[in-house]
Amino acid sequence: MINLEPTISQIEKLLRENTAASVTYAALECRLAIERICYERLRLAHDYISHEDLRKWQPSDIVKTLIQEFDSKAAETFTLSIAREPMPEGSPPPTREDYEAKEWIPLGTQVGFAPNKLGKLWNGLAKLALHIEIPTSKDAAVNQYGDIQAIKSKVTQALAEIKRISEGTLMSSGMGEEVSFECSCGSRNKRRLELLKDGQTINCINPDCNESYDYVQSDMSFGRRTFDIICRACGTSCDIPKRMVEKLKTDQHIHFDCEGCREAIYVSWRPTQAQRTKSPAEA
Ligand SMILES: [Zn+2]
Ligand SMILES: [Zn+2]
Numbered sequence: 012m013i014n015l016e017p018t019i020s021q022i023e024k025l026l027r028e029n030t031a032a033s034v035t036y037a038a039l040e041c042r043l044a045i046e047r048i049c050y051e052r053l054r055l056a057h058d059y060i061s062h063e064d065l066r067k068w069q070p071s072d073i074v075k076t077l078i079q080e081f082d083s084k085a086a087e088t089f090t091l092s093i094a095r096e097p098m099p100e101g102s103p104p105p106t107r108e109d110y111e112a113k114e115w116i117p118l119g120t121q122v123g124f125a126p127n128k129l130g131k132l133w134n135g136l137a138k139l140a141l142h143i144e145i146p147t148s149k150d151a152a153v154n155q156y157g158d159i160q161a162i163k164s165k166v167t168q169a170l171a172e173i174k175r176i177s178e179g180t181l182m183s184s185g186m187g188e189e190v191s192f193e194c195s196c197g198s199r200n201k202r203r204l205e206l207l208k209d210g211q212t213i214n215c216i217n218p219d220c221n222e223s224y225d226y227v228q229s230d231m232s233f234g235r236r237t238f239d240i241i242c243r244a245c246g247t248s249c250d251i252p253k254r255m256v257e258k259l260k261t262d263q264h265i266h267f268d269c270e271g272c273r274e275a276i277y278v279s280w281r282p283t284q285a286q287r288t289k290s291p292a293e294a
Contacts, residue, residue, distance in 0.1 A: 015177035038140030071130025082185030088123035119181025247271030
């Protein structure tokens with residue numbers, strides 16, 4: 012859990028100082044706190060999602076990706092409890108009444124938030140406090156700071172949300188059935204079964220690994236995505252991770268040694284021309 016208390020007191024102190032400089036700094040502290048809230052969720056999810064799978068980097072987009080791919084409850088409010096007594100060994104599957112009859116001890120509460128709302132505050136704070144207005148004419152003044160009243164009002168809104176989220180006592184790393192596989196690099200990749208879609212590409216969570224896999228729903232398997240390359244010298248077939256090729260820019264190449272004859276093989280993207288020649292009958 013991140014401790015937001017020192018940040019909250021700091022923001023409150025800056026608001027009390029009530030100068031253009033202090034409220035501007037308070038806005039920056041609010042933005043950093045929002046980033047910490049979102050990135051902490053990401054840190055918890057790191058066994059389940061690869062950096063490559065995060066297509067957008069704004070804090071609220073990261074949380075939205077986590078909800079779609081890691082845990083549908085990543086930003087929800089709930090309390091987690093544990094039963095005082097375990098189910099006796101060998102007992103029949105418990106019914107709803109059995110669960111309700113048990114004594115539960117609360118472990119903690121995760122306080123949720125709306126990623127869109129947090130994203131809007133994050134953008135709004137920057138717009139008012141971290142940029143100054145562009146002059147629209149020669150007579151317009153170029154100010155040192157933004158509008159102090161507007162910044163204060165946005166900081167107050169953000170602070171209320173940060174305080175609310177800081178009351179959580181737990182952050183869950185998700186619930187639900189899990190499937191996992193070991194990548195050829197040795198990293199164990201885990202995913203929530205309910206969030207996997209047929210044909211979905213999974214990038215290995217190891218940031219130094221280029222492997223990726225296609226999920227096949229019918230047999231719940233993960234197939235390695237590769238390019239099959241046949242050595243022109245000895246005919247050995249070598250497969251290289253597809254992502255290595257997908258990441259290549261048009262002016263780059265990769266090379267590796269053939270597994271059969273050790274000769275270097277080069278791979279690069281090339282424009283290819285295709286043309287349909289008319290048959291004599293069509294001409
Ligand atoms: Zn890997
Ligand atoms: Zn070869």
